[in-house]
Amino acid sequence: MEGGQLALLFFAGIIHWCLFFNFGRMNFRAYDWPKEHAYYSVLRESLLNKSVPFHISSVFQDTNRFLALPETNLLPHILLLPIMPVPAFIFAHILIMYSVGFLGCLFLKKHFGLGLIPFTFLYLLFNFNGYISSHIAVGHTMWSGYFLLPFFCLHTFKLTEKKEGGRRLVYKISFVLFLVGLAGAFHIYIWCAVFLLILGLSNPRCLRKSAGAVFLSAGCLLFRILPAALTFWNKGYPYLFISGYPKPADIINALMTAQNHEYFPFPSRMGWWEFDIYIGVIGAAVLFFYFFFARAARKEGIGGLTFREFDAALLLFLIFSLDIVFRPIASLHIPLLNFQRYSSRFIILPLLIALIVSAARMQKMDFSRPASKITACGWYFLAALLAASLFRHSFIWRISGIEKKYPFAPLPQVTIAQQPDRMYISLLAVSSAASLAFIIFTFHSAFTRKNLK
Secondary structure: OOOOOOOOHHHHHHHHHHHHHHHHOOOOOOOHHHHHHHHHHHHHHHHHHOOOOOOOEEEEEEEEHHHOOOOOOOOOOHHHHHHOOHHHHHHHHHHHHHHHHHHHHHHHHHHOOOOOOHHHHHHHHOOOOOOHHHHHHHOHHHHHHHHHHHHHHHHHHHHHHOOOOOOOHHHHHHHHHHHHHHOHHHHHHHHHHHHHHHHHOOOHHHHHHHHHHHHHHHOOOHHHHHHHHHHHEEEEEEOOOOOOOHHHHHHHHHHOOOOOOOOOOOOOOOHHHHHOOOOHHEEEEEEHHHHHHHOOOOOOOOOOOOOOOHHHHHHHHHHEHHHHHHHHHHHOOOOOOOHHOOHHHHHHHHHHHHHHHHHHHHHHHOOOOOOOOHHHHHHHHHHHHHHHHHHHHHHHHHHHHHOOOOOOOOOOOOOOEEEHHHHHHHHHHHHHHHHHHHHHHHHHHHHHHHHHH
């Protein structure tokens, strides 16, 4: 019975993304979509012609060094590009990543013993919140790395649990972070790395493992990190800080207010996708009750689900999202943090951790025993209302609706270019060899008998 209901949820999400992408029928004229089309066209040309795209014929992010761009997707399924046109591949890529994210949610369900109702709320709020739908709508396909975050969150929870031990957990976290970087989600990778380090510093017993996971993942990604550092470090690239949330009330407003891509609310005049974290009134009520009120009131039944180990990291990421806090930090040019032009993006990790904690507490407080049919119907009715509000938000941000504002025009043709660039090409070769060594070491260590405990 439950398996059928889970399958229903999964296929509802497939339908959602099919409608959101208009089944892959896109013109690639809006916002960052021309750039994404160019990236995937170059990858497709590279695979078809069996040539390495060291350079390209156009400049993106102030460089034509294609493999120095950390935002390109290099996940294994790009091998499908030679047999698929670019629009079909991007559509398929999102469906693949959504499916991976659903699997991650199932692992969270198993770990926390979630019943169907708490899982349904977590599934809806993770997969269809305004943060991910609005970013993808404007062509941020590298944000598809977001769908790997359930695995990151799962292993991070395990990291703080006293019953969890062994080095294998370190390798699992580093592997997830490696995939995040491979997907081109370098912003998300940086946030996860910083989050782990703060978590370790605030919980000394976790420091060795969290630092080890960051180190190993960075080693596996040297082939992405070093060419990017050579290209962008101190080169005058305008990674200047632009904006965060002006005040805390704006975060609450962003949780409950659905706006479209033409809404530019703050002095920065940046699009709402940089601030959108819509989960609706019902989602916000669930979040505030189970994450904030339940812990503050010490409601009977919360048990050991305080998750105090996360307090420092969650609080710092929350205040980092505020403009007044992060603007002076950005001016210090601290490595990893100085590439964050929009500190509002930091909000996603606290939001996801809070949603998972809320689902776990919902299960503990209200569903540790089977609910009556009336109670269950009431919760399912609320879940249906939540789904309707999230799908309404997705309808506002659907790609076909955004593209109506952009007239048809030929896309620029971007191809692989040949040019001398000895330092960049040599560094790419050396860093790729180093990454391969790290990957082999990590996989070998993860599956040796002494680390399986």
